[in-house]
Amino acid sequence: MKILVAYKRVVDYNVRIQVKPDGSGVVTEGVKLSANPFDEIALEEALRLRERGLASEVVVATIAPADAAAHLRNGLAMGANRAIHVVADRSLEPLAAARVLLELVRREQPGIVLLGKQAIDDDCNQTGQMLAALWGRPQATFASKVEVEGGWARVTREVDAGLEVLEVELPCVITTDLRLNEPRFIKLPEIMKAKTKPLQTLALADLGLELGPELKVLHYEPPSKRQKGIMVKDAAELVAALRARGLL
Amino acid sequence: MSRVLIVAEHLSGRLNRNATAKCVSAARALSPEEVAVAVLAAEPGPIAEEAARIEGVDRVLTVSRPENAHPLGQVLAPQIVELAAGYHYVFGPATTFGKDLMPCVAALLGVPQVSDLMAVLGPRRFKRPIYAGNAILTVEVPEGIPVVATVRIASWPAAGTRVESAPIEAREVAVELPAHTRFVELRQGKSDRPDLQSATRVVSGGRALGSAENFQIIYRLADKLGAAVGASRAAVDAGYAPNDLQVGQTGKIIAPELYIAVGISGAIQHLTGIKDAGTIVAINKDPEAPIFEIADIGLVGDLFKVLPELEAALG
Numbered sequence: 001m002k003i004l005v006a007y008k009r010v011v012d013y014n015v016r017i018q019v020k021p022d023g024s025g026v027v028t029e030g031v032k033l034s035a036n037p038f039d040e041i042a043l044e045e046a047l048r049l050r051e052r053g054l055a056s057e058v059v060v061a062t063i064a065p066a067d068a069a070a071h072l073r074n075g076l077a078m079g080a081n082r083a084i085h086v087v088a089d090r091s092l093e094p095l096a097a098a099r100v101l102l103e104l105v106r107r108e109q110p111g112i113v114l115l116g117k118q119a120i121d122d123d124c125n126q127t128g129q130m131l132a133a134l135w136g137r138p139q140a141t142f143a144s145k146v147e148v149e150g151g152w153a154r155v156t157r158e159v160d161a162g163l164e165v166l167e168v169e170l171p172c173v174i175t176t177d178l179r180l181n182e183p184r185f186i187k188l189p190e191i192m193k194a195k196t197k198p199l200q201t202l203a204l205a206d207l208g209l210e211l212g213p214e215l216k217v218l219h220y221e222p223p224s225k226r227q228k229g230i231m232v233k234d235a236a237e238l239v240a241a242l243r244a245r246g247l248l
Numbered sequence: 249m250s251r252v253l254i255v256a257e258h259l260s261g262r263l264n265r266n267a268t269a270k271c272v273s274a275a276r277a278l279s280p281e282e283v284a285v286a287v288l289a290a291e292p293g294p295i296a297e298e299a300a301r302i303e304g305v306d307r308v309l310t311v312s313r314p315e316n317a318h319p320l321g322q323v324l325a326p327q328i329v330e331l332a333a334g335y336h337y338v339f340g341p342a343t344t345f346g347k348d349l350m351p352c353v354a355a356l357l358g359v360p361q362v363s364d365l366m367a368v369l370g371p372r373r374f375k376r377p378i379y380a381g382n383a384i385l386t387v388e389v390p391e392g393i394p395v396v397a398t399v400r401i402a403s404w405p406a407a408g409t410r411v412e413s414a415p416i417e418a419r420e421v422a423v424e425l426p427a428h429t430r431f432v433e434l435r436q437g438k439s440d441r442p443d444l445q446s447a448t449r450v451v452s453g454g455r456a457l458g459s460a461e462n463f464q465i466i467y468r469l470a471d472k473l474g475a476a477v478g479a480s481r482a483a484v485d486a487g488y489a490p491n492d493l494q495v496g497q498t499g500k501i502i503a504p505e506l507y508i509a510v511g512i513s514g515a516i517q518h519l520t521g522i523k524d525a526g527t528i529v530a531i532n533k534d535p536e537a538p539i540f541e542i543a544d545i546g547l548v549g550d551l552f553k554v555l556p557e558l559e560a561a562l563g
């Protein structure tokens with residue numbers, strides 16, 4: 001079985017993002033980019049399934065500008081067998097990304113597609129679900145545990161009410177939550193080895209896809225700031241301050 | 249003129265009233281002609297009745313099928329697409345239920361989704377947060393397609409209750425449903441404490457608590473205040489608290505009147521979950537902790553000393 005991992009590059013989660021004063025976007029010049037944390041977890045899970053003998057090949061895929069090749073090399077260094085780079089000169093919304101991924105699914109015929117539950121730049125939390133709906137296959141979103149047996153995946157999901165367990169028939173879509181695993185660190189020799197692993201590039205336009213309607217982005221603004229607070233020195237003062245505000 | 253369809257969230261035969269009533273408020277901000285609530289369940293009866301008494305709901309549509317006993321996105325989505333014919337907007341809450349389901353609906357309709365809708369600026373113009381709430385985006389949905397959105401419930405007040413009920417209409421949907429998903433179980437943390445997402449007061453604990461045993465002092469303070477309990481990701485990862493208590497970008501986004509953060513540093517991913525809280529109180533031994541930058545009331549001190557004093561002072 002082959003596993004396809006959607007592996008997006010985003011602004012690193014440690015960066016405190018700044019909105020440009022003219023509201024035209026956020027500052028990305030000179031800002032550190034990394035793999036989306038949820039996608040690293042997705043890749044780690046795929047590698048573990050392969051290591052347990054449940055998968056034979058792990059393919060990482062990204063839809064990104066040409067300079068994202070180094071990002072895919074990181075995925076290869078982490079342990080993926082192959083990479084697919086769909087070169088797009090602009091960022092795609094989830095519906096378009098899902099349609100591109102569906103085309104890769106058509107070509108690659110994976111048993112499982114693993115994605116992050118959300119990309120931490122757009123925070124959409126849509127792509128995996130859209131892919132599953134377009135593909136007509138089951139989804140198990142927000143996974144914190146994945147077991148594969150007999151053509152089915154048994155997935156524990158983090159939901160608002162607690163933990164839900166679903167069984168989904170393969171092929172299927174799984175999106176990852178943070179507690180699924182802890183991604184491994186990349187070792188230096190792996191970086192060398194990754195240089196010779198296959199990395200296929202496809203031009204988005206050559207896929208001949210209808211990407212569908214998109215939202216029009218009109219404006220970016222910083223969030224409203226909270227007013228500066230007060231400091232109290234002990235529990236008694238805290239209680240008094242809460243009483244004064246009518247909160248007790 | 250426009251019509252809005254809201255997908256109701258429910259569990260164990262009960263409506264998630266808070267989430268649904270907040271979607272109704274977001275829908276009402278569009279000044280629509282009609283707001284309908286769709287209840288898809290095995291036995292929709294009592295759920296529909298509660299939905300019908302939410303102020304601002306014009307009608308409730310029910311679909312009763314055994315396959316709807318559990319909320320499976322790929323099972324519900326094709327039914328909602330059928331119901332959505334003639335509606336211009338399809339809204340669901342930005343809870344794990346809505347996040348799982350609504351993108352399937354959007355994909356089947358072939359339209360983009362607006363996630364975490366936090367403000368309505370016009371019939372097709374909305375605000376939503378990106379980058380963990382560090383930027384707010386204004387987006388416009390193109391003309392001629394339905395608007396599919398998840399509603400960020402912390403941004404909206406819950407619509408009220410009224411005595412008279414909106415009409416409830418049973419609908420048949422003749423779509424074939426997939427059998428590729430089996431529900432196994434839901435493991436729920438049983439608790440008679442207030443629900444984290446609708447509580448007016450929340451006390452949260454972080455990594456500083458050090459153990460599940462020590463975390464009990466958070467529960468004690470919460471009980472004293474009639475508050476719900478929350479936790480940082482670090483506290484959940486370390487096993488001090490169950491996952492459904494996590495507050496933040498990847499946990500629950502909440503807006504209580506009072507939020508008390510105990511031994512939580514205030515990472516951006518945590519802060520994004522509490523930005524809309526009325527009053528934020530931070531108790532932390534490090535005066536440089538980022539949580540103090542957004543706290544309305546800060547107290548620098550050791551929680552193991554401060555919390556017992558606080559309990560005593562509350563009487």
Ligand SMILES: Cc1cc2nc3c(=O)[nH]c(=O)nc-3n(C[C@H](O)[C@H](O)[C@H](O)COP(=O)(O)OP(=O)(O)OC[C@H]3O[C@@H](n4cnc5c(N)ncnc54)[C@H](O)[C@@H]3O)c2cc1C
Pocket residue numbers: 013037038120178453454455456479480481482483494495496497498499500510511512513514515516517518521531532533534537549550551552
């Ligand atoms: C993609 C992504 C998503 C994330 N999503 C979330 C999320 O949804 N929610 C979330 O919370 N985090 C999330 N995180 C994690 C987040 O970045 C932080 O790691 C986490 O919030 C830290 O938790 P903490 O504040 O409890 O722990 P720490 O950062 O370790 O802080 C502990 C604090 O306790 C204080 N302290 C220690 N001892 C005492 C004492 N005796 N008395 C008083 N104070 C004391 C310390 O001064 C410190 O400030 C996410 C991270 C990533 C990468």
Ligand SMILES: Nc1ncnc2c1ncn2[C@@H]1O[C@H](COP(=O)(O)O)[C@@H](O)[C@H]1O
Pocket residue numbers: 006007008009036038039061062063064092094097114115116117118119120122123124125126127128
């Ligand atoms: N451009 C992309 N390239 C690769 N994977 C993507 C891309 N966009 C979205 N994804 C995948 O979809 C997940 C959810 O993204 P989103 O719906 O944007 O929050 C991400 O965690 C990725 O796994």
